[in-house]
Amino acid sequence: MKYFIVTGTSKGLGESVVKQLFHENHTIFCVSRKQNNDLKRLAQENHVNLYYFSCDLQKLEEIEKMMEKILASIDVSNTEGIYLVNNAGVVDPIKPVGKASSREVEANIRVNLIAPMVLTSQFIAHTEGINTEKVIINVSSGAANRPIYGWSTYCSTKAGIDMFTKSAALEQKSAQFGAKVISFSPGVMDTDMQKTIRQSDKTDFADVETFIQYNEQGMLRTPGFVAASLVKLLFSHEIENGKVYDIKNLI
Template identity: 60%
Template sequence: MKYFIITGTSRGLGKALTEQLIQEDNTIFCISRRQNNELKNLAAKEGVNLYYFSCDLQKVEETERVMEKIFTTIDFTNAEGIYLINNAGMVEPIQPIGKTGSSDIAMNIEVNLIAPMILSTSFIRYTAEINTMKMIVNISSGAANRPIYGWATYCSSKAGLDMFTKTVAFEQDSEESPVTVISFSPGVMDTDMQASIRQSDESDFKDVEKFKEYHESGQLRAPETVSHALLQLILNGTPENGRVYHITELV
């Protein structure tokens, strides 16, 4: 049995990952603000265990309690692999620093960086004595590597997430039963996040016309395509610990 813990599964990449993992010998734990009934019905039809946990990823204690509940459910004697995919994220606030509200900055960092850090430390703690395949996948962004006008908070949170990936991987290299930790940058996808970006005011986000062009010219990849490439890497490939992968390497 393989166990998957995935955040942000109600739509976009998280939904696509969950849908493609609904198959025999997988158990899926979804951490999401909203349940996706389509996924629940598909899992029931296929006889696959899928559990939803409602969680506010801005709250540390709540996030820790969810992980405790999940790990009391896992049968470690039967675990061929345990995977955590930190997918939940937000691009807002889309505004240059100075115009952005302090609470909006804090929310972005809490969801994009602090929550994956808390989830990862719980994952490593609960699996420390387990000798099986263990992997953490942090969903990153190309914005981690270049400044984008109006995205200071998002760029910073994703850059921090990539450094977190590299540092934890370095720490795990010396462990007896290490966790493989990677980042994955999915590129531009046809998701609700992209739709939100296209609604931005040009005074707040100078690249808004470029992102509209991505959509109009069909340059946005389907989440299902990106999901398939990522799952091929983590389930059938040999991911390099600490590496930041980009979708263009895989398709």
């Protein structure tokens, strides 16, 4: 049995990743604030073990308790692999520095950076003695590598998650039963996040017209297409620990 923990599964990339993982030999733990009833129905129809955990990723206590429950339920004697996909993320606030409130900045950092750091930490702590394949994928962004007007918080958190990935991977290389920790940059996708971006005020986000053109010119990849690339990478036996993978180099 292979076990998967996927965050941000109510819609978008997270939902598509879960669909790609449907298999009778897979147990999937979905994490999001709102449950996705369509996923639950599809899993039942396809005889897939799927469990939902409602969790606010801004609350660290909830994350720790949830991970303890999930990882305690894994049958260690019958596992072929344990996987964590830190997909949940937010782009707001889309505002220049000085315009976003402290609360908006904090909420973004909690979801985009602190939550995946805590989830990864809990995963490693609870599985360190298990001799099985273990892979953690942190969903990053091209915004981690370049400054974007109005996205200072988002860019910073994604740059942070890439460095955290590299640091965690470095440590895991010397662990007895270490996990592989990588980042995955999915490029521009046709998701609700993109709708939020396109609705931004130009005074807050200087590149809004560019993202409107992405949509009008059909340049946005579908979540299903991106999810297929992510899952293929997840199962690859040639993963380079600590590497930041860009979808452009995988397709």
